[in-house]
Amino acid sequence: MRHHHERERLFPQLFARLQAAVPYVSTALVGLLVLYILLWNAAKARRRRAVPGAKELPVPPALPLLGHWLALRARGRGSEPGDTHLRTLRRWAEAHGGAFRLLLPRAWLLPGGLGLGLGGGGGRAAGEVVVLSDPAAVHALLALGEDVAPKSTAYYRSLEQVLHSPPAPSLLTSTAAAQWRAARRSLLFAFSRSELEQDFEVAKAKALSLASVVLGLGPGVVLDVDDAALRLSLDVAGLSKLGYDFQAVEATGQVLLLRLLGEVAEEWDARRRRLLPAWAAPWLLDSAAEASSKCRILQDFIEGELWEDIASRGPPPPEDITLAAQIVRLCHSLNRGGVSARPSGAAAAGGGGVARALCELTAQLLLGHEPVGHSLAWALGCLARNRAAQDKLVAELKREGVYDAPHTALTWTMLHRLPFLDCCVREALRLYPAQPCPATVRQLNKDVVLAGWSVPAGAEVWVDVHAMHRNPQLWRDPDRFNPERWAEHVAARRQAAEAEAAGAAAAASKGQAQGKKGGKRQGGGEGGAAGTGYDGMHTVEPDPSDAVAATGTDETRASGAAGADRHQDAAAAAAAAAAAASSSAAAGGEASEAPLCSPLAFMPFGSGPRSCLGQQLAAAELKAALAVLLCFLALEPTGDPADEPRPAAGLFLRPAGGLHLLLVHRQRGQRAGAA
Numbered sequence: 229m230r231h232h233h234e235r236e237r238l239f240p241q242l243f244a245r246l247q248a249a250v251p252y253v254s255t256a257l258v259g260l261l262v263l264y265i266l267l268w269n270a271a272k273a274r275r276r277r278a279v280p281g282a283k284e285l286p287v288p289p290a291l292p293l294l295g296h297w298l299a300l301r302a303r304g305r306g307s308e309p310g311d312t313h314l315r316t317l318r319r320w321a322e323a324h325g326g327a328f329r330l331l332l333p334r335a336w337l338l339p340g341g342l343g344l345g346l347g348g349g350g351g352r353a354a355g356e357v358v359v360l361s362d363p364a365a366v367h368a369l370l371a372l373g374e375d376v377a378p379k380s381t382a383y384y385r386s387l388e389q390v391l392h393s394p395p396a397p398s399l400l401t402s403t404a405a406a407q408w409r410a411a412r413r414s415l416l417f418a419f420s421r422s423e424l425e426q427d428f429e430v431a432k433a434k435a436l437s438l439a440s441v442v443l444g445l446g447p448g449v450v451l452d453v454d455d456a457a458l459r460l461s462l463d464v465a466g467l468s469k470l471g472y473d474f475q476a477v478e479a480t481g482q483v484l485l486l487r488l489l490g491e492v493a494e495e496w497d498a499r500r501r502r503l504l505p506a507w508a509a510p511w512l513l514d515s516a517a518e519a520s521s522k523c524r525i526l527q528d529f530i531e532g533e534l535w536e537d538i539a540s541r542g543p544p545p546p547e548d549i550t551l552a553a554q555i556v557r558l559c560h561s562l563n564r565g566g567v568s569a570r571p572s573g574a575a576a577a578g579g580g581g582v583a584r585a586l587c588e589l590t591a592q593l594l595l596g597h598e599p600v601g602h603s604l605a606w607a608l609g610c611l612a613r614n615r616a617a618q619d620k621l622v623a624e625l626k627r628e629g630v631y632d633a634p635h636t637a638l639t640w641t642m643l644h645r646l647p648f649l650d651c652c653v654r655e656a657l658r659l660y661p662a663q664p665c666p667a668t669v670r671q672l673n674k675d676v677v678l679a680g681w682s683v684p685a686g687a688e689v690w691v692d693v694h695a696m697h698r699n700p701q702l703w704r705d706p707d708r709f710n711p712e713r714w715a716e717h718v719a720a721r722r723q724a725a726e727a728e729a730a731g732a733a734a735a736a737s738k739g740q741a742q743g744k745k746g747g748k749r750q751g752g753g754e755g756g757a758a759g760t761g762y763d764g765m766h767t768v769e770p771d772p773s774d775a776v777a778a779t780g781t782d783e784t785r786a787s788g789a790a791g792a793d794r795h796q797d798a799a800a801a802a803a804a805a806a807a808a809a810s811s812s813a814a815a816g817g818e819a820s821e822a823p824l825c826s827p828l829a830f831m832p833f834g835s836g837p838r839s840c841l842g843q844q845l846a847a848a849e850l851k852a853a854l855a856v857l858l859c860f861l862a863l864e865p866t867g868d869p870a871d872e873p874r875p876a877a878g879l880f881l882r883p884a885g886g887l888h889l890l891l892v893h894r895q896r897g898q899r900a901g902a903a
């Protein structure tokens with residue numbers, strides 16, 4: 229009996245002691261874990277060996293455990309010009325010669341980082357980030373090819389998660405070589421020259437419509453041009469690529485789709501900056517649930533409205549190579565069971581073609597409108613603050629007859645007569661690249677040397693286009709909007725294009741004389757061919773005579789491989805030239821001796837086989853919109869310091885709080901209105 233009582237007293241005592249010990253034990257365990265992480269990482273740092281003869285990547289000063297995470301999280305504050313984290317990255321890039329290593333907590337906390345070897349990307353540098361803005365190193369990285377440096381799965385997976393539930397790859401996010409090649413070759417048809425000519429007309433018509441709306445608001449009006457530009461680019465993306473008019477330009481109230489797309493982009497950015505995933509941080513669950521419901525509303529709209537509309541058009545006829553038609557073909561070839569008007573349920577399960585098509589649609593909508601919209605807003609902002617450039621552009625439009633008759637005189641084929649317009653677009657994209665950093669994210673499968681820097685296998689490599697575009701060794705007076713810096717380059721490109729067109733015409737007439745059948749579609753002339761990037765960077769080119777490529781069913785056709793080889797050559801040449809440019813710039817020393825312009829260090833659309841698919845369309849759209857708007861409206865800053873643009877870098881570089889300008893009617897003589 230006494231025994232029993234003693235036992236009854238003993239258990240609560242023991243329990244109370246254990247309870248009291250919990251904080252000490254858990255503190256000790258956390259301490260041991262931290263010590264282990266620090267020691268393991270110190271050992272890892274000692275084990276890190278540079279490839280003989282190559283330079284070890286420098287590391288900017290970092291906090292213990294948090295590394296550079298806080299610096300990367302920082303957003304622009306109050307009156308500060310520019311995005312804080314972009315400025316920090318640029319400072320480090322300039323201090324370390326355009327290549328450095330970042331320490332992020334995940335490098336330590338990931339299973340791979342803890343030395344447990346349970347994944348984390350593999351390789352010695354699992355979870356580490358290398359940031360490159362040295363053009364020679366970037367060209368060398370992109371020339372490595374997809375086997376050695378594919379897109380980073382970890383980085384793009386979070387984008388897939390916000391684009392569609394359950395997540396499926398899109399061209400942007402797909403890392404599997406066979407998948408992206410097939411999709412790219414199929415979708416590239418939608419960006420061929422004939423399509424671009426029509427898209428240009430759509431962009432012009434929508435810009436005229438926007439001008440008419442603004443003119444209707446009064447003789448001088450303060451407007452958020454970022455919002456207006458996003459409406460314009462959404463309408464152009466919808467109408468030209470998907471055959472669907474969102475009528476955002478004409479709408480008076482808020483456009484729900486625009487808001488949803490913006491929120492999805494923000495959610496993706498927030499997830500990528502988070503220290504812990506939502507499941508490991510319960511306090512984030514509410515906002516994660518809210519974000520998921522927004523993503524679902526977007527998904528419902530894309531499924532129920534847009535896809536339904538596209539699918540109801542039936543199988544596209546062979547001559548239809550619009551983006552919508554190519555996405556339908558992609559879906560069809562994946563499903564192999566025909567395209568369903570109702571994408572959910574059984575159809576989605578049957579091969580995943582519809583789910584894939586929906587992801588592609590959402591990605592194309594996001595990519596096709598937001599970077600163009602923000603870029604247009606930045607360009608308008610630059611011109612408003614540089615009256616001399618604006619006047620020169622208007623003078624060019626007058627000289628070429630565009631000012632008096634934008635409806636008829638402004639066409640895709642006459643764009644080469646507007647070189648200053650081209651210079652302005654390039655300069656705005658240089659100062660405000662829509663994807664500033666990271667613009668391209670790669671994962672290395674083996675140790676490599678990039679322009680002399682040793683980069684270990686497993687590292688995630690970011691391209692910092694913002695720092696590259698503002699490097700004082702590559703661009704004289706890099707923060708100044710100076711379209712003139714491009715004059716020589718634009719003139720040289722025009723000459724080269726004319727020579728190429730003349731050569732192609734001569735070859736064609738020779739071929740005809742010899743009775744040959746027509747070969748591949750050739751580009752030429754200003755505006756370029758489907759396979760040539762905005763600045764001559766080669767992309768994988770589609771072969772229109774290849775009917776299989778048009779339906780995206782065969783991924784390994786020789787034409788794609790040939791395109792990739794061509795790219796390798798171009799990239800090797802570019803790397804050599806970039807190395808020469810950067811070493812001569814470095815030898816120059818003084819900023820005033822830096823070259824005025826370094827075209828090989830200009831990469832707003834990325835470069836290589838995964839460069840922007842829509843770059844020609846984007847450039848054409850920017851030109852159409854700028855030319856039309858300037859014919860009717862003079863741009864001025866509002867004069868209010870609160871309206872000074874504040875760049876904020878998320879998925880895209882946008883002006884925080886919008887970009888407000890004063891738009892004043894131009895004296896138009898006897899000309900007709902915009903409508």
Ligand code: HEM
Nearest residue numbers: 399400595596599600603662668833834838840841842846
């Ligand atoms: C000013 C406007 C634009 C800029 C600055 C821009 C920039 C870029 C950049 C830097 C990339 C590479 C991203 C990466 O490697 O992760 C990219 C990829 C892509 N862009 Fe654009 N873009 C613009 C407009 C467009 C438009 C209008 C479209 C289509 C309608 C488009 C479609 C795509 C696609 C599909 C990819 C993925 C290509 C691939 O992975 O093979 N972009 N863009």
